[in-house]
Amino acid sequence: MNTTKVTVWNEFRHEKQNGKVQAIYPGGIHGAIAEALNRNPDIEARTATLDEPEHGLTEAVLDQTDVLFWWGHMAHGEVSDTVVERVQKRVLEGMGLIVLHSGHFSKIFRRLMGTNCSLSWRENDDKERLWNLQPGHPITEGIGRYLEIPRHEMYGERFDIPEPEKLIFISWYSGGEVFRSGCTWQRGHGKIFYFSPGHETYPVFHDPQIQRILLNAARWARPTVRIVDACPMVEPVEPSR
Numbered sequence: 408m409n410t411t412k413v414t415v416w417n418e419f420r421h422e423k424q425n426g427k428v429q430a431i432y433p434g435g436i437h438g439a440i441a442e443a444l445n446r447n448p449d450i451e452a453r454t455a456t457l458d459e460p461e462h463g464l465t466e467a468v469l470d471q472t473d474v475l476f477w478w479g480h481m482a483h484g485e486v487s488d489t490v491v492e493r494v495q496k497r498v499l500e501g502m503g504l505i506v507l508h509s510g511h512f513s514k515i516f517r518r519l520m521g522t523n524c525s526l527s528w529r530e531n532d533d534k535e536r537l538w539n540l541q542p543g544h545p546i547t548e549g550i551g552r553y554l555e556i557p558r559h560e561m562y563g564e565r566f567d568i569p570e571p572e573k574l575i576f577i578s579w580y581s582g583g584e585v586f587r588s589g590c591t592w593q594r595g596h597g598k599i600f601y602f603s604p605g606h607e608t609y610p611v612f613h614d615p616q617i618q619r620i621l622l623n624a625a626r627w628a629r630p631t632v633r634i635v636d637a638c639p640m641v642e643p644v645e646p647s648r
């Protein structure tokens with residue numbers, strides 16, 4: 408069995424500052440996601456947070472990371488550009504990246520997309536229904552026609568992203584909006600999945616169907632190659648003249 412090594416990164420600020428969030432995620436959002444992933448014998452998940460040295464994302468940690476999960480919101484600006492460049496380089500070499508919810512505005516996601524990654528939003532306990540557009544895709548394995556989050560923050564269009572290479576989920580909200588809530592891209596050799604559920608004041612990451620999608624995404628995004636970029640001068644395969 409091929410083990411997939413996952414690092415779940417979280418800025419881990421809301422949980423320290425807001426009692427409501429702390430009650431939902433006593434071990435942090437990163438802890439809840441890693442715990443759910445670690446119930447599967449083919450996954451080895453560890454965690455990293457903003458306030459650790461180098462945000463917990465040292466070269467040594469990234470050497471041992473097949474897939475990186477990213478949750479951030481209030482402290483995107485505190486993430487050092489050195490670490491962002493390091494993560495970008497790893498993605499281009501083949502590391503998978505799963506960007507969650509408000510990570511749409513993280514430095515790493517915006518850099519990899521090359522667009523603003525802005526969207527519209529509202530905190531009003533909307534019901535969200537995520538439609539499964541790709542029932543044959545590895546990320547939706549075990550997921551039916553749709554899933555519902557009874558109360559959630561609304562994320563709506565227009566989402567300023569490059570055209571997704573595969574649109575996996577589209578969300579409908581009780582307030583009337585729609586949103587491209589599950590999208591994939593490849594950058595260099597790395598696979599990227601953006602998945603919008605996961606506002607901190609709702610227990611979204613305790614939902615078994617959401618956990619299943621995160622597991623599927625980790626398995627899908629694991630590297631098939633790791634290639635360090637170079638720009639070599641090469642000899643001809645045949646004598647060229």
Ligand code: ZN
Nearest residue numbers: 509560606607
């Ligand atoms: Zn949110």
